[in-house]
Amino acid sequence: MHSFSITLQYIFTGIAVGSIYAMVALGFNIIYNCTGIINFAQGEFVMLGGMFMITLTTTWKLPSLVAFPIAVALVVLVGVGFERIAIHPLKSPSVLVLIMITIAGSILIKGVAMFAWGKEPCYLPHFSSETPINFLGATILPQNLWILGCLAAVVIVLAWFFNRTLVGKAMRACAHNRDAARLVGINVKQMVTLSFALSAAIGAVAGIVITPIILMDYQRGAMLALKGFGAAILGGLGSGPGAVVAGLLIGVLESLGAGYISSHYKDAIALVVLLGVLFIRPAGLLGSAEIQRLKKF
Template sequence: MDALAITLQYVFTGVAIGSIYAMVGLGFNIIYNCTGIINFAQGEFVMLGGMFMVTLTTVWKLPVGIAFPIAVLLVVLVGIGFERIAIHPLKNPSVLVLIMITIAGSILIKGLAMFAWGKEARYLPHFSGETPINIMGATILPQTLWVLASLLTVVVGLAYFFNRTLIGKAMRACAHNPDAARLVGISVKQMVTLSFGLSSGIGAIAGVVITPIILMDYQRGAMLALKGFGAAILGGLGSAPGAVLAGLLIGILESLGAGYISSHYKDAIALIVLLGVLFVRPGGLLGSADVQRLKKF
């Protein structure tokens, strides 16, 4: 393989994992827009999606087409349940309390996952075989196409949901001005629950499609969450197109860094990007440097 092909290969790998960061970032955004909460348990939804899929396909022997939606649905139930039990009853919680509650939620989910699936990494067969497709000297796994297709579906689906459906518009209204939304009869509390359901669903989709490539274990969520948050911040917190672009960018950077510098520091690259953005441009690359928004906390 020549240098170009090698680089291209790294880019393909990066795009696959970057799509996952993008989806995690989208999940952060949905909850953040609706509630102002950063959900530290976001990565756990991804992990759960992968784990449910493993059980449904390998233990219950369900075909991918049926297991996929069931796995997503199960995680959505977990997300909604978490919001209903731990966040819904709170009255005027402080930012610190919210941070610690979502962290506690992530620890609890992690613990339950370890209880249910053990400590070993779980394997999931590729959906459409493992015969690589050759593109300009580099190869791409069919599973990567699944990942990209999922990202595309999620993006198109969200765009449709927020712009065309009544519920989606209602959610946007409460993100914009909760008091006004309440006045026109939108139940803000229900929208918060819905936002948790939606973002856990997106996390689950990411988890289902990436598991064949990276394997899944109960501890995987934390790092995915950190990097997904990096994507959300880099793209400008609250901006969906920003999160997608930034997620892909972080994935590619990480993959190039792992290839050309050292795989040890693969994870550090994404984190340094995250810190750099926080320090220099907390508004993100695409978002307007909305300092006022930061001051809300």
């Protein structure tokens, strides 16, 4: 292999992996913006997306195009249900308590998934062919293109939603200042529910597109959540573009680290870079230190 092709291959791999981190990070951001909390159950939304898709397509034999929206809808239902049961009824909870509740939620969702789908990894066929596409000596799977496509679609829809629709603008208002938003007549609690729905949907999409490549089992969400959290922080909490850039960056760093330095320490390399960035820019790459100061936690 030519050394240029090798580098290109590392970058392709990194982008493919990183686009998943980016999607998970986007999910974190939406809930963070509305509530100020990190939802530790975000990884479970990803896992559920993949699992529902598997059941719908293999057990129920639904065509993928039909199963896809149903799977997303089911995860949204779980996300909204979780928010309604465990978070909505609380009066002025602290950020740490909310985070603990999401940790408990993730344990519960994981437990139910274990009984529903068993402990072995489940498998989903690729959306289109499995024949790799060759590009300047490096290869990429059609499924990787699906992942990138989904990331692009999610980004476009979110940009449209937050900039062009009234509800989206209301959610942004909550993110900037909850009290002011309440004063102008926005139902902040409804916005919180909506943020859970939205980030559950994004998680589900991510879960569905990666399952053919990574297989899915009930405890798969934890690692994806951890990486996504890293991406959200690196990009600057609350920043959409930050999440995408940082997700891809972490993916590429891991891949280059594994290729050129040591696969034993590849995750550590990405983390060292993350820490380095935080020491220089304590609010992440694209985060604002000013906004950060206004947040409770």
